[in-house]
Amino acid sequence: MAHNHDHDHDHDHSELSEIELRVRALETLLTEKGYVDPPALDELIETYETKIGPKNGAQVVARAWSDPAYLERLRADATAAIAEFGFTGRQGEHMVVVENTANTHNMVVCTLCSCYPWTVLGLPPVWYKSAPYRSRAVRDPRGVLLEFGVSLPKDTEIRVWDSTAEIRYLVIPERPSGTGGWSEEQLAELVTRDCMIGTGLALQPSELEAAQ
Amino acid sequence: MNGAQDLGGQMGFGPIELEDNEPNFHAKWEERAFAITLAMGGTGSWNIDTSRHARETLPPPIYLTSSYYEIWTRGLEKLCLDKELITEAELKTGHMAVPAKPIKQVLTADNVAAALAKGGPADRPEQQPARFKVGDKIRTKRMHPEGHTRLPRYARDTVGVIEAVHGVHVFPDTNAHGRGEQPTWLYGVLFKGTDIWGPDSDPGLTLRIDLWEPYLDLA
Numbered sequence: 001m002a003h004n005h006d007h008d009h010d011h012d013h014s015e016l017s018e019i020e021l022r023v024r025a026l027e028t029l030l031t032e033k034g035y036v037d038p039p040a041l042d043e044l045i046e047t048y049e050t051k052i053g054p055k056n057g058a059q060v061v062a063r064a065w066s067d068p069a070y071l072e073r074l075r076a077d078a079t080a081a082i083a084e085f086g087f088t089g090r091q092g093e094h095m096v097v098v099e100n101t102a103n104t105h106n107m108v109v110c111t112l113c114s115c116y117p118w119t120v121l122g123l124p125p126v127w128y129k130s131a132p133y134r135s136r137a138v139r140d141p142r143g144v145l146l147e148f149g150v151s152l153p154k155d156t157e158i159r160v161w162d163s164t165a166e167i168r169y170l171v172i173p174e175r176p177s178g179t180g181g182w183s184e185e186q187l188a189e190l191v192t193r194d195c196m197i198g199t200g201l202a203l204q205p206s207e208l209e210a211a212q
Numbered sequence: 213m214n215g216a217q218d219l220g221g222q223m224g225f226g227p228i229e230l231e232d233n234e235p236n237f238h239a240k241w242e243e244r245a246f247a248i249t250l251a252m253g254g255t256g257s258w259n260i261d262t263s264r265h266a267r268e269t270l271p272p273p274i275y276l277t278s279s280y281y282e283i284w285t286r287g288l289e290k291l292c293l294d295k296e297l298i299t300e301a302e303l304k305t306g307h308m309a310v311p312a313k314p315i316k317q318v319l320t321a322d323n324v325a326a327a328l329a330k331g332g333p334a335d336r337p338e339q340q341p342a343r344f345k346v347g348d349k350i351r352t353k354r355m356h357p358e359g360h361t362r363l364p365r366y367a368r369d370t371v372g373v374i375e376a377v378h379g380v381h382v383f384p385d386t387n388a389h390g391r392g393e394q395p396t397w398l399y400g401v402l403f404k405g406t407d408i409w410g411p412d413s414d415p416g417l418t419l420r421i422d423l424w425e426p427y428l429d430l431a
Protein backbone atom coordinates (compact mmCIF):
# COMPACT_ATOMS: atom_id res chain seq x y z
CA MET A 1 0.00 0.00 0.00
CA ALA A 2 1.56 3.22 -1.13
CA HIS A 3 -0.87 5.50 0.63
CA ASN A 4 -0.02 7.70 3.53
CA HIS A 5 -1.70 6.42 6.66
CA ASP A 6 -0.12 8.79 9.14
CA HIS A 7 -3.35 10.49 10.14
CA ASP A 8 -5.63 7.51 9.92
CA HIS A 9 -5.04 5.62 13.10
CA ASP A 10 -8.75 4.85 13.40
CA HIS A 11 -8.94 2.80 10.24
CA ASP A 12 -7.29 -0.37 9.16
CA HIS A 13 -5.30 -0.24 5.96
CA SER A 14 -7.70 -2.00 3.64
CA GLU A 15 -10.63 0.21 4.71
CA LEU A 16 -8.61 3.37 4.24
CA SER A 17 -7.30 2.47 0.84
CA GLU A 18 -10.76 1.51 -0.38
CA ILE A 19 -12.32 4.82 0.64
CA GLU A 20 -9.33 6.77 -0.54
CA LEU A 21 -9.57 5.23 -3.99
CA ARG A 22 -13.30 5.70 -3.99
CA VAL A 23 -13.09 9.42 -3.26
CA ARG A 24 -10.33 9.88 -5.80
CA ALA A 25 -12.35 8.11 -8.50
CA LEU A 26 -15.43 10.21 -7.75
CA GLU A 27 -13.51 13.50 -7.72
CA THR A 28 -11.75 12.67 -10.98
CA LEU A 29 -14.98 11.69 -12.65
CA LEU A 30 -16.89 14.76 -11.48
CA THR A 31 -14.02 16.98 -12.60
CA GLU A 32 -13.80 15.37 -16.05
CA LYS A 33 -17.54 15.87 -16.43
CA GLY A 34 -17.12 19.53 -15.62
CA TYR A 35 -19.51 19.40 -12.65
CA VAL A 36 -16.88 20.56 -10.19
CA ASP A 37 -14.14 23.16 -10.55
CA PRO A 38 -10.90 22.00 -8.84
CA PRO A 39 -9.90 25.49 -7.58
CA ALA A 40 -13.34 25.78 -5.96
CA LEU A 41 -12.69 22.54 -4.08
CA ASP A 42 -9.44 23.92 -2.69
CA GLU A 43 -11.18 27.17 -1.78
CA LEU A 44 -13.91 25.31 0.13
CA ILE A 45 -11.35 23.39 2.18
CA GLU A 46 -9.25 26.50 2.78
CA THR A 47 -12.28 28.47 3.97
CA TYR A 48 -13.18 26.01 6.72
CA GLU A 49 -9.54 25.41 7.65
CA THR A 50 -8.71 29.10 8.09
CA LYS A 51 -11.76 31.40 8.13
CA ILE A 52 -14.79 29.73 9.66
CA GLY A 53 -14.42 28.08 13.06
CA PRO A 54 -15.24 28.33 16.77
CA LYS A 55 -13.32 31.58 17.13
CA ASN A 56 -16.30 33.16 15.37
CA GLY A 57 -18.72 31.91 17.99
CA ALA A 58 -16.36 32.93 20.80
CA GLN A 59 -16.54 36.54 19.59
CA VAL A 60 -20.33 36.40 19.63
CA VAL A 61 -20.40 34.99 23.16
CA ALA A 62 -17.84 37.48 24.43
CA ARG A 63 -19.94 40.35 23.12
CA ALA A 64 -23.10 38.84 24.57
CA TRP A 65 -21.39 38.78 27.96
CA SER A 66 -20.10 42.35 27.63
CA ASP A 67 -22.85 44.27 25.94
CA PRO A 68 -26.44 43.97 27.27
CA ALA A 69 -27.84 45.67 24.18
CA TYR A 70 -26.11 43.10 21.97
CA LEU A 71 -27.49 40.26 24.10
CA GLU A 72 -30.98 41.71 23.59
CA ARG A 73 -30.43 41.75 19.84
CA LEU A 74 -29.24 38.12 19.97
CA ARG A 75 -32.36 37.13 21.88
CA ALA A 76 -34.63 38.98 19.44
CA ASP A 77 -32.98 37.80 16.19
CA ALA A 78 -29.77 35.85 16.59
CA THR A 79 -29.26 35.47 12.83
CA ALA A 80 -29.20 39.26 12.40
CA ALA A 81 -27.11 39.89 15.53
CA ILE A 82 -24.51 37.30 14.48
CA ALA A 83 -24.47 38.83 10.99
CA GLU A 84 -23.14 42.03 12.60
CA PHE A 85 -19.81 40.17 12.69
CA GLY A 86 -20.21 39.11 9.06
CA PHE A 87 -20.95 35.50 10.05
CA THR A 88 -23.78 34.49 7.73
CA GLY A 89 -24.95 31.76 5.42
CA ARG A 90 -24.48 28.04 5.10
CA GLN A 91 -25.65 26.11 8.16
CA GLY A 92 -26.31 29.32 10.06
CA GLU A 93 -29.27 30.65 8.09
CA HIS A 94 -31.64 30.48 11.07
CA MET A 95 -29.77 31.00 14.33
CA VAL A 96 -31.15 30.86 17.87
CA VAL A 97 -29.11 31.39 21.04
CA VAL A 98 -29.85 29.51 24.24
CA GLU A 99 -28.50 30.82 27.51
CA ASN A 100 -27.16 28.77 30.37
CA THR A 101 -28.08 29.98 33.86
CA ALA A 102 -27.29 28.84 37.37
CA ASN A 103 -30.31 26.50 37.18
CA THR A 104 -30.40 25.42 33.53
CA HIS A 105 -27.81 23.85 31.28
CA ASN A 106 -28.39 23.61 27.53
CA MET A 107 -26.85 21.01 25.26
CA VAL A 108 -27.22 20.67 21.47
CA VAL A 109 -27.33 17.50 19.39
CA CYS A 110 -28.53 16.32 16.00
CA THR A 111 -29.82 12.78 16.51
CA LEU A 112 -30.82 12.35 12.84
CA CYS A 113 -27.67 13.54 11.09
CA SER A 114 -25.01 16.15 11.88
CA CYS A 115 -26.73 19.57 11.92
CA TYR A 116 -24.38 22.09 13.51
CA PRO A 117 -24.03 25.90 13.37
CA TRP A 118 -21.18 26.14 10.86
CA THR A 119 -21.12 29.94 10.66
CA VAL A 120 -20.14 30.26 14.30
CA LEU A 121 -18.50 26.91 15.12
CA GLY A 122 -17.08 25.69 11.80
CA LEU A 123 -17.25 21.98 10.99
CA PRO A 124 -18.45 19.59 13.67
CA PRO A 125 -15.98 17.32 15.48
CA VAL A 126 -16.17 13.59 14.78
CA TRP A 127 -17.78 12.78 18.15
CA TYR A 128 -20.66 15.16 17.43
CA LYS A 129 -21.50 13.17 14.27
CA SER A 130 -20.98 9.75 15.81
CA ALA A 131 -23.43 7.22 17.21
CA PRO A 132 -22.35 7.33 20.89
CA TYR A 133 -23.12 11.06 21.27
CA ARG A 134 -26.16 11.18 18.99
CA SER A 135 -27.81 8.20 20.68
CA ARG A 136 -27.14 9.14 24.29
CA ALA A 137 -27.32 12.96 24.39
CA VAL A 138 -31.11 12.96 24.39
CA ARG A 139 -31.57 10.20 26.97
CA ASP A 140 -28.64 10.55 29.38
CA PRO A 141 -27.14 14.01 28.96
CA ARG A 142 -25.79 14.03 32.51
CA GLY A 143 -23.85 10.86 31.79
CA VAL A 144 -22.62 12.33 28.52
CA LEU A 145 -21.46 15.48 30.29
CA LEU A 146 -19.48 13.40 32.78
CA GLU A 147 -17.52 11.95 29.87
CA PHE A 148 -16.64 15.52 28.92
CA GLY A 149 -15.49 16.13 32.49
CA VAL A 150 -18.54 18.24 33.37
CA SER A 151 -20.36 17.37 36.57
CA LEU A 152 -23.49 19.45 37.09
CA PRO A 153 -25.29 19.83 40.43
CA LYS A 154 -28.08 17.27 40.78
CA ASP A 155 -30.80 19.93 40.73
CA THR A 156 -29.54 21.68 37.60
CA GLU A 157 -32.10 21.22 34.87
CA ILE A 158 -30.78 20.01 31.55
CA ARG A 159 -32.40 21.00 28.31
CA VAL A 160 -31.33 19.11 25.21
CA TRP A 161 -31.95 20.72 21.81
CA ASP A 162 -32.33 18.19 18.98
CA SER A 163 -31.58 20.04 15.73
CA THR A 164 -34.20 18.37 13.57
CA ALA A 165 -34.90 21.38 11.30
CA GLU A 166 -32.79 24.17 9.78
CA ILE A 167 -32.74 26.15 13.04
CA ARG A 168 -29.21 26.14 14.46
CA TYR A 169 -28.51 26.60 18.15
CA LEU A 170 -25.61 28.36 19.83
CA VAL A 171 -25.22 27.94 23.59
CA ILE A 172 -24.25 31.05 25.52
CA PRO A 173 -22.39 29.64 28.52
CA GLU A 174 -22.36 31.33 31.89
CA ARG A 175 -19.76 34.04 32.20
CA PRO A 176 -17.03 32.91 34.60
CA SER A 177 -16.65 34.93 37.78
CA GLY A 178 -13.57 37.04 38.24
CA THR A 179 -13.75 38.43 34.71
CA GLY A 180 -15.14 41.89 35.52
CA GLY A 181 -13.55 44.54 33.34
CA TRP A 182 -12.16 42.04 30.83
CA SER A 183 -12.18 43.09 27.18
CA GLU A 184 -14.15 41.11 24.59
CA GLU A 185 -10.86 39.79 23.22
CA GLN A 186 -9.85 38.50 26.65
CA LEU A 187 -13.29 37.01 27.31
CA ALA A 188 -13.29 35.22 23.95
CA GLU A 189 -10.24 33.24 25.11
CA LEU A 190 -12.45 31.60 27.73
CA VAL A 191 -15.03 30.43 25.21
CA THR A 192 -14.34 26.92 23.95
CA ARG A 193 -16.10 25.11 21.13
CA ASP A 194 -17.57 22.59 23.54
CA CYS A 195 -19.08 25.23 25.83
CA MET A 196 -20.97 26.61 22.80
CA ILE A 197 -22.34 23.10 22.06
CA GLY A 198 -23.15 22.66 25.73
CA THR A 199 -20.79 19.75 26.33
CA GLY A 200 -18.45 22.00 28.29
CA LEU A 201 -18.36 25.11 30.46
CA ALA A 202 -16.47 28.31 29.72
CA LEU A 203 -12.93 28.22 31.05
CA GLN A 204 -12.24 29.81 34.41
CA PRO A 205 -9.52 32.50 34.41
CA SER A 206 -7.27 30.10 36.33
CA GLU A 207 -7.71 27.42 33.64
CA LEU A 208 -6.74 29.94 30.98
CA GLU A 209 -3.50 30.72 32.79
CA ALA A 210 -2.78 26.99 33.12
CA ALA A 211 -3.40 26.52 29.39
CA GLN A 212 -0.95 29.24 28.39
CA MET B 213 -37.64 6.34 7.63
CA ASN B 214 -36.66 4.13 10.52
CA GLY B 215 -33.08 3.86 9.32
CA ALA B 216 -29.78 3.63 11.10
CA GLN B 217 -29.55 7.44 11.15
CA ASP B 218 -32.37 7.74 13.69
CA LEU B 219 -30.08 7.25 16.67
CA GLY B 220 -31.79 9.09 19.52
CA GLY B 221 -32.23 6.80 22.53
CA GLN B 222 -30.50 3.76 21.00
CA MET B 223 -28.13 1.94 23.31
CA GLY B 224 -24.88 0.07 23.23
CA PHE B 225 -22.61 2.38 21.22
CA GLY B 226 -20.11 2.77 24.01
CA PRO B 227 -18.25 5.82 25.25
CA ILE B 228 -17.84 9.02 23.27
CA GLU B 229 -14.43 9.13 21.63
CA LEU B 230 -12.88 12.51 22.34
CA GLU B 231 -9.76 13.81 20.68
CA ASP B 232 -7.78 16.80 21.95
CA ASN B 233 -7.16 19.54 19.38
CA GLU B 234 -9.06 17.57 16.80
CA PRO B 235 -8.37 18.66 13.19
CA ASN B 236 -11.23 19.33 10.76
CA PHE B 237 -9.95 16.53 8.57
CA HIS B 238 -8.06 13.39 9.53
CA ALA B 239 -6.79 12.62 6.03
CA LYS B 240 -6.57 14.18 2.59
CA TRP B 241 -9.43 12.08 1.28
CA GLU B 242 -11.72 13.59 3.93
CA GLU B 243 -10.91 17.08 2.63
CA ARG B 244 -11.73 15.98 -0.91
CA ALA B 245 -14.93 14.16 0.11
CA PHE B 246 -16.06 17.27 1.99
CA ALA B 247 -15.29 19.61 -0.91
CA ILE B 248 -16.87 17.55 -3.70
CA THR B 249 -19.99 17.10 -1.58
CA LEU B 250 -20.35 20.85 -1.06
CA ALA B 251 -19.44 21.67 -4.65
CA MET B 252 -21.98 19.18 -6.03
CA GLY B 253 -24.58 20.58 -3.65
CA GLY B 254 -23.77 23.93 -5.23
CA THR B 255 -24.77 22.68 -8.69
CA GLY B 256 -28.41 22.75 -7.65
CA SER B 257 -28.96 19.17 -8.81
CA TRP B 258 -30.68 18.26 -5.51
CA ASN B 259 -31.69 19.84 -2.22
CA ILE B 260 -30.44 19.29 1.33
CA ASP B 261 -33.34 17.00 2.20
CA THR B 262 -32.64 14.74 -0.78
CA SER B 263 -29.00 14.52 0.24
CA ARG B 264 -29.88 13.67 3.85
CA HIS B 265 -32.20 10.94 2.56
CA ALA B 266 -29.46 9.54 0.32
CA ARG B 267 -27.28 9.08 3.43
CA GLU B 268 -29.97 7.63 5.66
CA THR B 269 -30.94 5.02 3.05
CA LEU B 270 -27.49 3.47 3.27
CA PRO B 271 -27.88 -0.06 4.69
CA PRO B 272 -27.64 0.11 8.50
CA PRO B 273 -24.51 -2.09 8.73
CA ILE B 274 -22.72 0.31 6.37
CA TYR B 275 -24.07 3.49 7.98
CA LEU B 276 -23.07 2.39 11.46
CA THR B 277 -19.56 1.30 10.56
CA SER B 278 -18.63 4.21 8.28
CA SER B 279 -16.96 7.44 9.28
CA TYR B 280 -19.03 10.52 8.54
CA TYR B 281 -17.11 11.55 5.42
CA GLU B 282 -17.46 7.99 4.19
CA ILE B 283 -21.22 8.33 4.64
CA TRP B 284 -21.06 11.59 2.69
CA THR B 285 -19.07 9.92 -0.10
CA ARG B 286 -21.47 7.01 -0.43
CA GLY B 287 -24.40 9.42 -0.31
CA LEU B 288 -22.86 11.57 -3.03
CA GLU B 289 -22.25 8.55 -5.28
CA LYS B 290 -25.88 7.59 -4.87
CA LEU B 291 -27.16 11.11 -5.64
CA CYS B 292 -25.00 11.39 -8.77
CA LEU B 293 -26.23 7.99 -9.98
CA ASP B 294 -29.88 8.74 -9.15
CA LYS B 295 -29.71 12.01 -11.09
CA GLU B 296 -27.92 10.18 -13.92
CA LEU B 297 -25.01 12.61 -13.75
CA ILE B 298 -22.68 9.61 -13.82
CA THR B 299 -23.01 5.90 -14.60
CA GLU B 300 -22.06 2.85 -12.55
CA ALA B 301 -19.44 1.96 -15.15
CA GLU B 302 -17.86 5.40 -14.91
CA LEU B 303 -17.81 5.20 -11.13
CA LYS B 304 -15.91 1.91 -11.40
CA THR B 305 -13.23 3.27 -13.69
CA GLY B 306 -13.15 6.78 -12.24
CA HIS B 307 -13.28 8.29 -15.72
CA MET B 308 -15.84 9.85 -18.00
CA ALA B 309 -17.24 7.51 -20.65
CA VAL B 310 -20.45 9.29 -21.66
CA PRO B 311 -20.97 13.03 -22.13
CA ALA B 312 -21.84 15.18 -19.12
CA LYS B 313 -25.46 16.07 -18.46
CA PRO B 314 -26.45 19.73 -18.38
CA ILE B 315 -26.48 21.09 -14.84
CA LYS B 316 -27.82 24.38 -13.48
CA GLN B 317 -24.50 25.85 -12.40
CA VAL B 318 -20.93 25.04 -11.46
CA LEU B 319 -19.49 26.45 -8.26
CA THR B 320 -16.30 28.32 -9.17
CA ALA B 321 -13.56 29.41 -6.79
CA ASP B 322 -14.46 33.09 -7.05
CA ASN B 323 -18.05 32.27 -6.09
CA VAL B 324 -17.29 30.14 -3.05
CA ALA B 325 -17.25 32.94 -0.46
CA ALA B 326 -20.49 34.47 -1.75
CA ALA B 327 -22.26 31.12 -2.03
CA LEU B 328 -21.31 30.14 1.55
CA ALA B 329 -22.26 33.58 2.90
CA LYS B 330 -25.65 33.33 1.23
CA GLY B 331 -26.40 29.76 2.31
CA GLY B 332 -29.81 28.25 1.65
CA PRO B 333 -32.49 29.72 3.87
CA ALA B 334 -35.39 27.34 4.47
CA ASP B 335 -38.03 29.89 5.51
CA ARG B 336 -40.84 30.74 3.10
CA PRO B 337 -43.74 33.25 3.02
CA GLU B 338 -46.81 32.41 5.08
CA GLN B 339 -49.66 30.95 3.06
CA GLN B 340 -52.10 30.21 5.85
CA PRO B 341 -52.30 30.93 9.58
CA ALA B 342 -50.48 28.70 12.06
CA ARG B 343 -52.62 25.95 13.55
CA PHE B 344 -50.90 26.13 16.94
CA LYS B 345 -49.73 28.91 19.25
CA VAL B 346 -47.24 29.10 22.06
CA GLY B 347 -48.56 27.20 25.08
CA ASP B 348 -50.71 24.74 23.12
CA LYS B 349 -50.49 21.13 24.26
CA ILE B 350 -49.84 18.82 21.34
CA ARG B 351 -49.25 15.14 20.72
CA THR B 352 -46.85 14.03 18.04
CA LYS B 353 -48.21 11.55 15.55
CA ARG B 354 -47.61 7.86 15.71
CA MET B 355 -46.17 7.32 12.26
CA HIS B 356 -43.54 5.21 10.53
CA PRO B 357 -43.12 6.59 7.01
CA GLU B 358 -40.76 4.73 4.72
CA GLY B 359 -39.66 8.04 3.23
CA HIS B 360 -37.72 10.92 4.75
CA THR B 361 -39.01 12.48 7.95
CA ARG B 362 -37.54 14.67 10.68
CA LEU B 363 -39.76 13.42 13.49
CA PRO B 364 -37.37 11.15 15.40
CA ARG B 365 -38.74 7.79 16.52
CA TYR B 366 -38.10 8.55 20.18
CA ALA B 367 -40.45 11.55 20.02
CA ARG B 368 -43.44 9.95 18.29
CA ASP B 369 -46.86 9.66 19.94
CA THR B 370 -45.70 11.89 22.78
CA VAL B 371 -47.27 14.93 24.44
CA GLY B 372 -45.42 18.23 24.43
CA VAL B 373 -46.00 21.97 24.54
CA ILE B 374 -45.47 24.51 21.76
CA GLU B 375 -42.74 26.82 23.01
CA ALA B 376 -41.76 28.66 19.81
CA VAL B 377 -43.34 29.37 16.44
CA HIS B 378 -40.41 29.57 14.02
CA GLY B 379 -42.36 30.50 10.90
CA VAL B 380 -43.05 28.64 7.68
CA HIS B 381 -40.27 26.35 6.52
CA VAL B 382 -39.68 23.91 3.66
CA PHE B 383 -41.21 20.52 4.55
CA PRO B 384 -38.44 17.88 4.34
CA ASP B 385 -40.84 14.93 4.06
CA THR B 386 -41.96 16.06 0.58
CA ASN B 387 -38.91 18.06 -0.49
CA ALA B 388 -36.62 15.04 -0.11
CA HIS B 389 -38.68 13.11 -2.65
CA GLY B 390 -39.18 15.63 -5.44
CA ARG B 391 -42.73 16.36 -4.27
CA GLY B 392 -42.07 20.05 -3.77
CA GLU B 393 -41.23 22.25 -0.82
CA GLN B 394 -44.83 22.34 0.52
CA PRO B 395 -43.79 24.94 3.13
CA THR B 396 -45.52 24.52 6.45
CA TRP B 397 -45.33 25.93 9.97
CA LEU B 398 -42.36 24.89 12.07
CA TYR B 399 -42.54 24.86 15.85
CA GLY B 400 -40.15 24.47 18.76
CA VAL B 401 -41.79 21.84 20.94
CA LEU B 402 -40.88 21.20 24.56
CA PHE B 403 -41.06 17.66 25.95
CA LYS B 404 -40.51 16.40 29.47
CA GLY B 405 -37.89 13.70 29.75
CA THR B 406 -40.37 11.52 31.62
CA ASP B 407 -42.93 11.82 28.81
CA ILE B 408 -40.36 10.50 26.34
CA TRP B 409 -38.36 7.98 28.37
CA GLY B 410 -40.82 7.08 31.11
CA PRO B 411 -40.39 7.11 34.88
CA ASP B 412 -36.69 6.17 34.68
CA SER B 413 -35.88 9.44 32.93
CA ASP B 414 -33.62 12.00 34.55
CA PRO B 415 -36.27 14.12 36.34
CA GLY B 416 -34.43 17.32 35.43
CA LEU B 417 -34.40 16.59 31.68
CA THR B 418 -36.42 18.47 29.09
CA LEU B 419 -36.04 18.22 25.32
CA ARG B 420 -36.67 20.84 22.66
CA ILE B 421 -37.34 19.49 19.19
CA ASP B 422 -38.20 21.43 16.03
CA LEU B 423 -41.24 19.87 14.41
CA TRP B 424 -43.44 20.70 11.43
CA GLU B 425 -47.21 21.10 11.69
CA PRO B 426 -48.11 17.83 9.90
CA TYR B 427 -46.32 15.91 12.68
CA LEU B 428 -48.58 17.36 15.39
CA ASP B 429 -52.15 17.17 16.71
CA LEU B 430 -53.72 19.09 19.55
CA ALA B 431 -53.57 16.96 22.70
